[in-house]
Amino acid sequence: MSDLTAEGGKNTPSSPPLAGSGPAPGRGRRDWPLYEVFVRGKRGLNHVHVGSLHAPDDEMAVHAARDVYTRRNEGVSIWVVKAADITASSPDEKDPMFAPNGDKVYRHPTFYEIPENVPHM
Amino acid sequence: MTAAALDDVDLQAYFDATIAAGHRIEPRDWMPDGYRFGLIRQIAQHAHSEIIGMQPEGDWLLAAPSLRRKAILLAKVQDEAGHGMYLYSAAETLGADRADLTDKLIERRQKYSSIFNYPSLTYADVGVIGWLVDGAAICNQVPLCRSSYGPYARAMIRVCKEESFHQRQGYELLMTMMGGTDAQRAMVQDAVDRWWWPSLMMFGPPDDDSPNSAQSMAWGIKRHSNDELRQRYVDMSVPQAEFLGVTLPDPELSLDPETGHYRFGAIDWAEFQRVIGGHGPCNDERIARRRAARDDNAWVTEAATAYAEKYS
Numbered sequence: 001m002s003d004l005t006a007e008g009g010k011n012t013p014s015s016p017p018l019a020g021s022g023p024a025p026g027r028g029r030r031d032w033p034l035y036e037v038f039v040r041g042k043r044g045l046n047h048v049h050v051g052s053l054h055a056p057d058d059e060m061a062v063h064a065a066r067d068v069y070t071r072r073n074e075g076v077s078i079w080v081v082k083a084a085d086i087t088a089s090s091p092d093e094k095d096p097m098f099a100p101n102g103d104k105v106y107r108h109p110t111f112y113e114i115p116e117n118v119p120h121m
Numbered sequence: 122m123t124a125a126a127l128d129d130v131d132l133q134a135y136f137d138a139t140i141a142a143g144h145r146i147e148p149r150d151w152m153p154d155g156y157r158f159g160l161i162r163q164i165a166q167h168a169h170s171e172i173i174g175m176q177p178e179g180d181w182l183l184a185a186p187s188l189r190r191k192a193i194l195l196a197k198v199q200d201e202a203g204h205g206m207y208l209y210s211a212a213e214t215l216g217a218d219r220a221d222l223t224d225k226l227i228e229r230r231q232k233y234s235s236i237f238n239y240p241s242l243t244y245a246d247v248g249v250i251g252w253l254v255d256g257a258a259i260c261n262q263v264p265l266c267r268s269s270y271g272p273y274a275r276a277m278i279r280v281c282k283e284e285s286f287h288q289r290q291g292y293e294l295l296m297t298m299m300g301g302t303d304a305q306r307a308m309v310q311d312a313v314d315r316w317w318w319p320s321l322m323m324f325g326p327p328d329d330d331s332p333n334s335a336q337s338m339a340w341g342i343k344r345h346s347n348d349e350l351r352q353r354y355v356d357m358s359v360p361q362a363e364f365l366g367v368t369l370p371d372p373e374l375s376l377d378p379e380t381g382h383y384r385f386g387a388i389d390w391a392e393f394q395r396v397i398g399g400h401g402p403c404n405d406e407r408i409a410r411r412r413a414a415r416d417d418n419a420w421v422t423e424a425a426t427a428y429a430e431k432y433s
Contacts, residue, residue: 030220051210052213056422057432068207071196091147091149
């Protein structure tokens with residue numbers, strides 16, 4: 001499932017191999033996993049994806065995320081998750097995946113005609 | 122036509138339609154190789170500029186004139202590092218590898234903005250870099266917030282929010298110096314004299330000599346031409362210089378009453394090519410410092426890796 005990484009996945013479906021991007025020996029950082037970072041802007045809001053970073057472990061990833069993405073009160077809570085652990089829908093599936101919503105107009109409030117003089121509707 | 126070739130045609134058509142509709146391209150979408158590699162080139166160059174850009178101002182951290190100025194400068198330099206990180210993050214969504222990009226910078230296989238190859242000689246330079254250099258960066262970057270590639274546009278939105286602080290702290294620093302002694306005013310004028318022309322070069326070569334521009338505009342990666350942005354920058358900067366009480370070092374600078382734009386003198390493109398080509402005043406110093414940062418600090422990353430392996 002390595003091709004189902006999220007935004008920062010190196011094995012994006014159409015990405016060709018890049019010359020010289022393989023791991024080099026003796027430099028620890030190259031082996032650090034990619035983490036995707038999510039920040040809750042303030043209480044009452046969802047966590048939102050803000051970017052990615054590399055870190056040696058989960059705890060360091062949170063610390064680095066704090067320094068990189070919240071220098072000015074941008075958040076009250078941070079999630080980090082290894083990009084490799086995210087399962088995403090594939091862009092190729094866009095039709096079978098989302099098309100069924102298209103013909104179900106009765107799922108929307110505007111499908112129903114209610115006289116205008118009915119209050120609070 | 123084979124099935125595979127037909128597929129490519131469909132993908133290309135879908136990509137073109139997305140661009141034409143003004144929608145964003147996202148990392149997992151199919152995209153032409155030229156789009157991908159052009160973006161990696163541009164984003165990496167942009168990220169490298171942020172990282173190398175820490176150096177001219179970082180040189181003054183230990184010589185800041187007050188604790189207030191030091192705190193401001195420290196925050197600013199830290200922001201530049203952050204901007205580099207946002208951008209490397211965006212480049213990585215295209216399949217690039219962060220450490221590999223850094224290696225390419227150090228090996229001079231990728232470029233960074235020519236402006237950072239000039240030295241910062243006095244504290245007035247800190248102010249002028251904030252006002253003129255970050256001002257030029259803002260001009261370049263605001264339209265990139267609408268770039269067709271989603272992660273790049275989103276990174277630019279974050280960057281632009283922070284650049285405003287950079288420019289304002291620089292201008293305020295200069296206002297303070299201009300209200301000081303004659304010697305301080307002379308320092309500001311001297312810094313403006315040295316940084317004005319290199320700032321104009323930050324917008325890149327003129328439109329008729331900018332090989333990547335046309336394709337970048339067609340793909341919606343860039344939204345305005347180099348010359349358009351340069352003109353906008355000059356128009357913005359002249360009144361700011363007047364307010365500050367400094368003279369921009371261009372005798373040909375004058376308002377064209379018909380167009381409402383300022384005319385300005387010829388830019389020394391030979392100098393631009395020389396600096397881009399590695400022969401500016403500080404190219405070697407900048408790269409040597411980046412290399413030392415990578416190599417001398419390697420033990421930190423190695424220790425963190427060893428710790429993670431032991432305890433997780």
